[in-house]
Amino acid sequence: MSDMKSYFERMKDKFEKLRHQDDVIVLSIESSCDETSIAVVKNGREVLSNIVASQIEIHRRFGGVVPEVASRNHITAISNIFEEALVTAGLKKEDIDAVAVTYGAGLVGALLVGVNFAKALAYSLDIPLIAVSHVHGHIGANYISHLSLTPPFVCLMVSGGHSAILRVDDYYDMTLLGTTVDDAVGEAFDKVARVLGLSYPGGPEIDKLAKSGSPSVRFNVSSSLKNSLNFSFSGIKTAVVNYVHNKTQKGEELNKADIASSFQECVTDELASKAIRACKESGLNKLVVAGGVGANSRLKEKLTEMCQKEEIEFYSPVLKYCTDNGAMIATAGYYMIKKGIGLADLSLSAKPNVDL
Ligand code: KG4
Ligand code: ZN
Numbered sequence: 001m002s003d004m005k006s007y008f009e010r011m012k013d014k015f016e017k018l019r020h021q022d023d024v025i026v027l028s029i030e031s032s033c034d035e036t037s038i039a040v041v042k043n044g045r046e047v048l049s050n051i052v053a054s055q056i057e058i059h060r061r062f063g064g065v066v067p068e069v070a071s072r073n074h075i076t077a078i079s080n081i082f083e084e085a086l087v088t089a090g091l092k093k094e095d096i097d098a099v100a101v102t103y104g105a106g107l108v109g110a111l112l113v114g115v116n117f118a119k120a121l122a123y124s125l126d127i128p129l130i131a132v133s134h135v136h137g138h139i140g141a142n143y144i145s146h147l148s149l150t151p152p153f154v155c156l157m158v159s160g161g162h163s164a165i166l167r168v169d170d171y172y173d174m175t176l177l178g179t180t181v182d183d184a185v186g187e188a189f190d191k192v193a194r195v196l197g198l199s200y201p202g203g204p205e206i207d208k209l210a211k212s213g214s215p216s217v218r219f220n221v222s223s224s225l226k227n228s229l230n231f232s233f234s235g236i237k238t239a240v241v242n243y244v245h246n247k248t249q250k251g252e253e254l255n256k257a258d259i260a261s262s263f264q265e266c267v268t269d270e271l272a273s274k275a276i277r278a279c280k281e282s283g284l285n286k287l288v289v290a291g292g293v294g295a296n297s298r299l300k301e302k303l304t305e306m307c308q309k310e311e312i313e314f315y316s317p318v319l320k321y322c323t324d325n326g327a328m329i330a331t332a333g334y335y336m337i338k339k340g341i342g343l344a345d346l347s348l349s350a351k352p353n354v355d356l
Contacts, residue, residue, distance in 0.1 A: 025095055034324075048090070052324075100329050287303065
């Protein structure tokens with residue numbers, strides 16, 4: 001019986017071999033929030049399977065993700081999803097070269113389900129375990145959406161947990177150019193949706209509702225960050241909440257579609273203009289959007305238009321890879337293998353926060 005240390009020592013050799021191997025099959029596990037997902041991806045770009053079990057319907061009745069409920073549902077789902085991912089890929093578990101898993105950021109209890117499953121699998125198959133940051137996964141979603149896309153580029157990372165602009169010089173060589181000083185933009189979308197009585201998750205609901213409204217209400221983002229690439233979304237979030245409460249107290253009618261449209265216009269203007277500025281300042285003519293808010297139709301419309309005008313190539317993930325999924329984690333894991341980083345031992349744990 002081998003101990004933990006000897007597993008890790010053995011994996012160092014296997015990991016090094018994988019780095020130079022022509023064909024590498026990565027099985028990946030994502031369980032950071034309310035999606036249990038397992039994927040099998042060949043050579044970082046060829047998605048052989050990507051099974052996603054969403055818990056959205058379960059959490060909707062609570063108006064948001066309940067961490068304990070999420071963990072329990074991951075546990076119930078994960079074994080079947082694993083089987084399905086292999087069957088769909090047409091492979092046996094012995095065909096897998098490495099297991100990649102999201103270890104953070106996210107809900108610790110939810111992450112732990114994936115991390116523990118990944119550890120058991122890697123140990124039993126005697127193959128390397130790769131610890132992947134969820135955010136790097138979101139960037140990877142673009143590599144499987146656009147097969148010819150390669151760094152360098154500027155990345156606008158917009159999700160429920162992050163709002164940032166990164167300069168990506170190589171797969172794992174990136175610099176943070178700007179970040180939110182308070183709330184993530186997805187958080188603001190979800191909060192505004194909740195105060196408007198829309199269902200969870202709020203982002204897609206606002207997106208839909210805004211289409212039938214016009215931006216007639218004036219909301220602003222903080223002007224103190226005008227000259228930086230940082231963001232602040234807590235002010236506008238509070239402004240919308242106060243506006244709604246005020247109107248309701250006075251018994252005035254709310255035009256929800258106009259409120260949604262006004263909020264969305266303001267927030268997407270801020271994201272798009274700073275992303276374009278980052279491209280110009282860094283001299284890169286390629287912009288990549290990543291994360292759940294990247295699914296926002298108005299944001300994509302604006303970025304497409306502005307990029308065309310500025311002669312910047314614009315990429316966003318196809319919808320199914322935009323929100324949380326396993327395939328994006330496999331891609332990120334593959335490029336970590338090729339760079340020789342991220343090999344984890346069996347003491348790997350879940351982290352609620354991971355630096356960008
Ligand atoms: O990347 P993601 O699936 O999970 C995190 O890593 O956080 O992002 C989830 C966030 C949620 O806040 C959700 O409301 C938002 O992405 N979102 C959207 C849209 N689709 C998802 N926000 C605006 N417009 C959308 N169409
Ligand atoms: Zn995510």
